[in-house]
Amino acid sequence: xxxxxxxxxxxxxxxxxxxxxxxxxxxxxxxxxxxxxxxxxxxxxxxxxxxxxxxxxxxxxxxxxxxxxxxxxxxxxxxxxxxxxxxxxxxxxxxxxxxxxxxxxxxxxxxxxxxxxxxxxxxxxxxxxxxxxxxxxxxxxxxxxxxxxxxxxxxxxxxxxxxxxxxxxxxxxxxxxxxxxxxxxxxxxxxxxxxxxxxxxxxxxxxxxxxxxxxxxxxxxxxxxxxxxxxxxxxxxxxxxxxxxxxxxxxxxxxxxxxxxxxxxxxxxxxxxxxxxxxxxxxxxxxxxxxxxxxxxxxx
Amino acid sequence: xxxxxxxxxxxxxxxxxxxxxxxxxxxxxxxxxxxxxxxxxxxxxxxxxxxxxxxxxxxxxxxxxxxxxxxxxxxxxxxxxxxxxxxxxxxxxxxxxxxxxxxxxxxxxxxxxxxxxxxxxxxxxxxxxxxxxxxxxxxxxxxxxxxxxxxxxxxxxxxxxxxxxxxxxxxxxxxxxxxxxxxxxxxxxxxxxxxxxxxxxxxxxxxxxxxxxxxxxxxxxxxxxxxxxxxxxxxxxxxxxxxxxxxxxxxxxxxxxxxxxxxxxxxxxxxxxxxxxxxxxxxxxxxxxxxxxxxxxxxxxxxxxxxxxxxxxxxxxxxxxxxxxxxxxxxxxxxxxxxxxxxxxxxxxxxxxxxxxxxxxxxxxxxxxxxxxxxxxxxxxxxxxxxxxxxxxxxxxxxxxxxxxxxxxxxxxxxxxxxxxxxxxxxxxxxxxxxxxxxxxxxxxxxxxxxxxxxxxxxxxxxxxxxxxxxxxxxxxxxxxxxxxxxxxxxxx
Numbered sequence: 001x002x003x004x005x006x007x008x009x010x011x012x013x014x015x016x017x018x019x020x021x022x023x024x025x026x027x028x029x030x031x032x033x034x035x036x037x038x039x040x041x042x043x044x045x046x047x048x049x050x051x052x053x054x055x056x057x058x059x060x061x062x063x064x065x066x067x068x069x070x071x072x073x074x075x076x077x078x079x080x081x082x083x084x085x086x087x088x089x090x091x092x093x094x095x096x097x098x099x100x101x102x103x104x105x106x107x108x109x110x111x112x113x114x115x116x117x118x119x120x121x122x123x124x125x126x127x128x129x130x131x132x133x134x135x136x137x138x139x140x141x142x143x144x145x146x147x148x149x150x151x152x153x154x155x156x157x158x159x160x161x162x163x164x165x166x167x168x169x170x171x172x173x174x175x176x177x178x179x180x181x182x183x184x185x186x187x188x189x190x191x192x193x194x195x196x197x198x199x200x201x202x203x204x205x206x207x208x209x210x211x212x213x214x215x216x217x218x219x220x221x222x223x224x225x226x227x228x229x230x231x232x233x234x235x236x237x238x239x240x241x242x243x244x245x246x247x248x249x250x251x252x253x254x255x256x257x258x259x260x261x262x263x264x265x266x267x268x269x270x271x272x273x274x275x276x277x278x279x280x281x282x283x284x285x286x287x288x289x290x291x292x293x294x295x296x297x298x299x300x
Numbered sequence: 301x302x303x304x305x306x307x308x309x310x311x312x313x314x315x316x317x318x319x320x321x322x323x324x325x326x327x328x329x330x331x332x333x334x335x336x337x338x339x340x341x342x343x344x345x346x347x348x349x350x351x352x353x354x355x356x357x358x359x360x361x362x363x364x365x366x367x368x369x370x371x372x373x374x375x376x377x378x379x380x381x382x383x384x385x386x387x388x389x390x391x392x393x394x395x396x397x398x399x400x401x402x403x404x405x406x407x408x409x410x411x412x413x414x415x416x417x418x419x420x421x422x423x424x425x426x427x428x429x430x431x432x433x434x435x436x437x438x439x440x441x442x443x444x445x446x447x448x449x450x451x452x453x454x455x456x457x458x459x460x461x462x463x464x465x466x467x468x469x470x471x472x473x474x475x476x477x478x479x480x481x482x483x484x485x486x487x488x489x490x491x492x493x494x495x496x497x498x499x500x501x502x503x504x505x506x507x508x509x510x511x512x513x514x515x516x517x518x519x520x521x522x523x524x525x526x527x528x529x530x531x532x533x534x535x536x537x538x539x540x541x542x543x544x545x546x547x548x549x550x551x552x553x554x555x556x557x558x559x560x561x562x563x564x565x566x567x568x569x570x571x572x573x574x575x576x577x578x579x580x581x582x583x584x585x586x587x588x589x590x591x592x593x594x595x596x597x598x599x600x601x602x603x604x605x606x607x608x609x610x611x612x613x614x615x616x617x618x619x620x621x622x623x624x625x626x627x628x629x630x631x632x633x634x635x636x637x638x639x640x641x642x643x644x645x646x647x648x649x650x651x652x653x654x655x656x657x658x659x660x661x662x663x664x665x666x667x668x669x670x671x672x673x674x675x676x677x678x679x680x681x682x683x684x685x686x687x688x689x690x691x692x693x694x695x696x697x698x699x700x701x702x703x704x705x706x707x708x709x710x711x712x713x714x715x716x717x718x719x720x721x722x723x724x725x726x727x728x729x730x731x732x733x734x735x736x737x738x739x740x741x742x743x744x745x746x747x748x749x750x751x752x753x754x755x756x757x758x759x760x761x762x763x764x765x766x767x768x769x770x771x772x773x774x775x776x777x778x779x780x781x782x783x784x785x786x787x788x789x790x791x792x793x
Contacts, residue, residue, distance in 0.1 A: 135418045137372065167419040169371040176372065184414035185375045 028059040029234065032071040032083035034140070048254050055241040058234070066172050068142035075099055081230045082238060086222045088144035091275045099225040102235065103242055103263040104270060111221045111266050113194045115145030117153075117214035118181050125188065128153055128214050136165040137177045137186035144274050146174055149216045150190040152277045155284035175199060182209035194221070198259050220270035224263065239265070312518065316511030317504050324503030325496055332492030340485040344456065347476050348445035351458025354381055354398075355474040356443055359460035362400060366408060366462055366469045371418050374400050374409035381474070382411060396455045396475035403468055405438060433457065437473050454478040517541075517551045524558055579743075586744035590632050590752070594625035601625070635754040648789070649686025651678035651714065657690055661697045661710075670704050673711035682716060683789055688762045693723060695755045696782050700727035702748065716788070723784040731776040740772070 031052075033045070045062045052060040063080060065071045068089050074080040076098050083099070090101070104111040119125040125134075138161075139146025147170075154164055161168045169186070171177045174195035180186040193215070200207040224242070226235045245251025246262035255262065307315070358377050365373040378398045400409040401422050410416035416423075424430030433448050437459045446457040455475040462469040541551045601618040608614045658674050665672060693712065700710045710727045732740060739745045741760040746753035759782075763770045766786055774780040 135371075167369075167371065169369060171372045176376075180372055180375070183375070183379075185372065185409075185418065187417075 028053075028061040029056070029082065029238070030080045031060055031062050032074055032080040032085075033062050033064045034066075034068050034071050034083075034085060044254075044257055048257075051250060051254060052238075052241060055244070056234075056237050058237075068140050072099075072142075075225070075227050078227065078229060080227065081234070082224060082226050084222065084224050086140070086143050086145075087220045087271045087274045088148045088278065089142045090223055090225060091271045091278060098228050100228055101266075101268050102224040102226045102239060104223045104266040105221050105258075106261040106264050107194055107221055107259075109261060110218075111264060111270060112218040113145065113192060113221050114218050115149035115216035116191050116193050116196055116212045117150065117188060118178065118191055118196070118210040119188045119213050120181055120184050121209050121211050123184075123187060125213060128188075130213075131188040132164055133166050134187035135185070136161065136168045137180040137189035138168060138170050139174045139177045139189075139191065140172050141170060143174075143192070144219055144222075144277075145192040145216065146177060146190050148274070148278060148281060149219075151281045151285070153214075155281045158284070160285060175203075178210055179206055182206045188213075192222075194259075201259065217273065219274050220266075223271070312515045313508065313511040316514065317507030320507030320510065321500050321504040324506075325500045328496045328499035329492070332489075332496060336485060336488045336492055339488055340481065343481045343484060344478070347478065347481060348447075348456045348458070351456050351474050351476045352443045352445055352460065353458070354395075354476075355458035355460035355472045357381065358398070358400070358474070359443075359462045359472040362462045362472060363464040363469060366400070366402075367464055371409055375413065378409050378411050394477045394480055396477040398472070398474045400462070400470055400472050401438065402470045403438065405434065408470055437471055440471070441468065448475075449478070454482075514547065517547050521551065521554050524554060528558065528561060583743050586753070587632065587636070590744065591629050594628045598622055598625040632752050632754075635752045635758070645685070645687035647686045648683050649689075650680055650683050651676055652680070653686045653690060654693065654714065657693055657697070658712075660694060661701065661712075664698055664701050668701075668704075669706040670701060671707075671709040673709065673713075675711065675713035677713065677715040678721060679716065682721060684721060684786060685766060685789070688766060689723070689786070692759050692762050692784060693725065695759050696725040699755060700725060700729060700780070703727065703729040705729070717785075719788050721786045721788055723786070725782045726779065728779040731778055731780050732772070732774040733776055737772065737774065 031049075045064075049060045049062050063074070065074065068085055071080065071083050071085060072089050075083050076094075082102060090099070107113055117128055117131075119131070125131055136150070138150065141147050151161065154161055157164070169180075171180055171189075174192045177186075177189040177191050178196060178199055181189045196207065196210075196212075226238070242263040243265065245255055310318075358381055361377055362374060364370075365377070378400065381398060382395045395411070398411040399407060399416065399422065402408055405422050407416050407418055407420055407422050409418070410422075422434065424434050429448065433446055436444075436446055437457065440459050441461050443458065443460045446459060447454065448457060449455045455477050458472075458474045458476070460472045460474075462472060541548045541555070598621075601622050604614055605618055654676050658672075661672060697710060697712060704710060704727055708728055710725070710729075712723075712725055714721065714723045716722070736745075736747065740756050742753070743757040744753035745757075760770060763784055763786070768784055768786040771783045771785075772780065773783070
């Protein structure tokens with residue numbers, strides 16, 4: 001009898017927080033971040049989170065994960081409500097779909113960015129072809145600018161990364177890709193133009209050791225998405241708060257910290273060019289279709 | 301000069317100071333060297349241990365990245381190791397290089413990717429020794445320390461294998477430069493040298509102090525002894541007795557001896573003064589006696605002459621007596637004067653001046669059957685105080701001639717013997733009786749009826765005045781030999 005009572009107590013203790021999580025209005029809104037943002041500066045994120053919490057009247061919590069995969073999986077499982085991901089994970093077809101476009105950051109007046117192929121400043125490489133047989137750094141296997149674009153370049157040449165490069169590795173962060181190239185661990189790398197520019201301002205000593213040998217066409221900027229299951233009121237409030245930042249001095253301060261102009265509402269068709277590119281790569285490299293099942297590194 | 305440089309001629313102070321300095325320097329240097337050597341060895345051991353710890357710390361986290369081919373993580377773990385966070389505890393350990401190699405030697409990560417790109421076979425930039433080192437590093441299956449390089453650019457390499465489920469995936473090699481240790485050892489050695497130098501300074505100072513303390517009484521004693529040897533007793537300052545040790549006892553003994561010697565010298569001086577007074581008294585008494593004897597007769601004669609001024613018989617009888625008595629007094633006074641005159645004479649002469657004497661002696665012999673042998677063998681360049689030597693030789697010869705019976709022989713010979721001049725007067729006369737031998741040089745001692753007893757006394761005084769030695773050998777019935785030894789005179793003196 002005693003034992004039963006004890007078990008009951010234990011079960012209650014274990015289930016209570018979960019139940020409370022669903023019912024409590026104060027459950028924080030969890031916002032997933034990835035390597036889209038330059039890592040570090042936790043204080044900035046804390047301040048931004050408390051700003052958002054104040055504006056929303058609801059606690060907001062930023063959750064950082066190393067890879068896009070982890071963030072999208074968390075979004076899928078419901079442990080995240082919002083996320084700032086990349087255009088490539090966004091356009092992938094999911095069954096069932098669990099995310100929808102929330103907002104797109106406006107960078108230099110447009111919701112656009114590109115992929116840059118960078119090499120070490122002191123190297124002799126001038127074109128992508130010069131990197132044949134060299135070491136190449138990708139950022140995230142689900143990154144548009146850090147992986148899909150260079151994959152498309154390789155596909156257009158009729159080669160694969162493994163046949164073209166002597167060695168290739170993932171840094172899971174644009175910033176670290178820049179570092180890898182600056183340190184000459186990699187001969188070349190593919191990075192997000194927004195991150196590269198951002199680092200040029202805040203970490204010029206690293207960025208100045210690299211130079212761009214190729215620029216991609218413009219793509220839709222890595223978007224902010226919301227989980228489909230999140231209460232519409234919250235989604236709307238979040239949308240309002242984020243778009244309103246540009247009209248608010250404190251909000252502008254955070255935007256300036258992110259080197260962004262604003263968060264704006266745009267049509268999902270902004271990402272069509274990425275979809276087309278993904279399709280091209282998939283045709284050239286059929287295993288790309290299986291990407292969803294892969295957890296980080298494509299099979300060799 | 302050479303003698304000064306020889307250690308045997310160094311002063312005791314120098315020797316003491318040098319010995320103490322050498323001992324102190326030796327001890328300081330030996331201890332210092334041992335400490336430096338041990339320190340250095342300990343540094344090496346610590347460095348080796350640190351190299352292995354670093355290599356293992358990387359190896360432990362490297363298995364998964366190696367399996368995933370995650371070169372960037374591997375590089376970052378090498379990079380993190382070289383950053384201050386981990387190295388902070390190992391002061392002075394400078395990472396020379398660090399790398400992660402696959403079992404076949406392919407580079408999985410290298411601290412300097414520009415020089416050693418990923419995916420290529422690692423090539424030791426050095427030489428055969430480097431290749432051997434690489435071979436040993438790849439062959440090891442447990443953490444080891446390998447040493448390489450040489451001299452101050454050497455290194456210790458910590459090697460740690462990477463395993464995953466007992467599968468060998470590669471090795472982590474971390475090289476720590478021994479340059480810092482070399483520098484540290486050099487610094488320690490310099491400090492030791494400096495300390496040794498300081499000790500040497502201190503030691504020599506101490507040595508000087510101690511040896512001064514020891515040799516001061518010795519120096520004082522030496523000075524005292526030198527003064528004693530010069531005959532200066534009054535200048536001896538008593539040696540200060542500081543401690544009751546051996547030196548103190550020696551100083552006490554020396555002081556006692558010096559005091560006794562001073563007392564003795566004083567006594568001797570007193571005796572000498574008394575002797576002088578005695579001699580003076582004897583001379584005075586002699587003069588008085590010798591003069592007084594004839595004076596009594598002379599006064600009687602004069603009284604008689606006064607009483608009988610007109611008596612030619614008396615005049616005839618007493619005048620010769622007066623004459624004789626006065627001459628006697630004149631002779632005595634004359635002899636004393638001669639002695640005084642000659643004592644003052646300082647004329648430097650050569651041996652030829654003695655030839656004049658020969659004539660004088662021949663005159664003395666005149667008419668008697670006495671043989672004279674004259675053998676003056678002194679070289680012409682020898683010189684001496686002419687008047688004095690003439691007086692000496694004349695007196696001795698005259699004595700001999702007076703004593704000689706008919707048919708006797710008197711001989712003179714002079715020659716040089718080393719740094720001395722020898723003058724000898726021999727005769728085959730009656731000799732001097734034993735009971736007279738101790739008195740022959742006394743003033744007024746005479747065996748001749750008309751002798752003054754001053755001749756030999758004068759000889760003795762003259763020889764002494766020239767720092768010479770006079771000796772007599774005489775055998776009754778066989779003859780007498782007087783031998784005078786005079787130091788050769790320096791012409792410049």
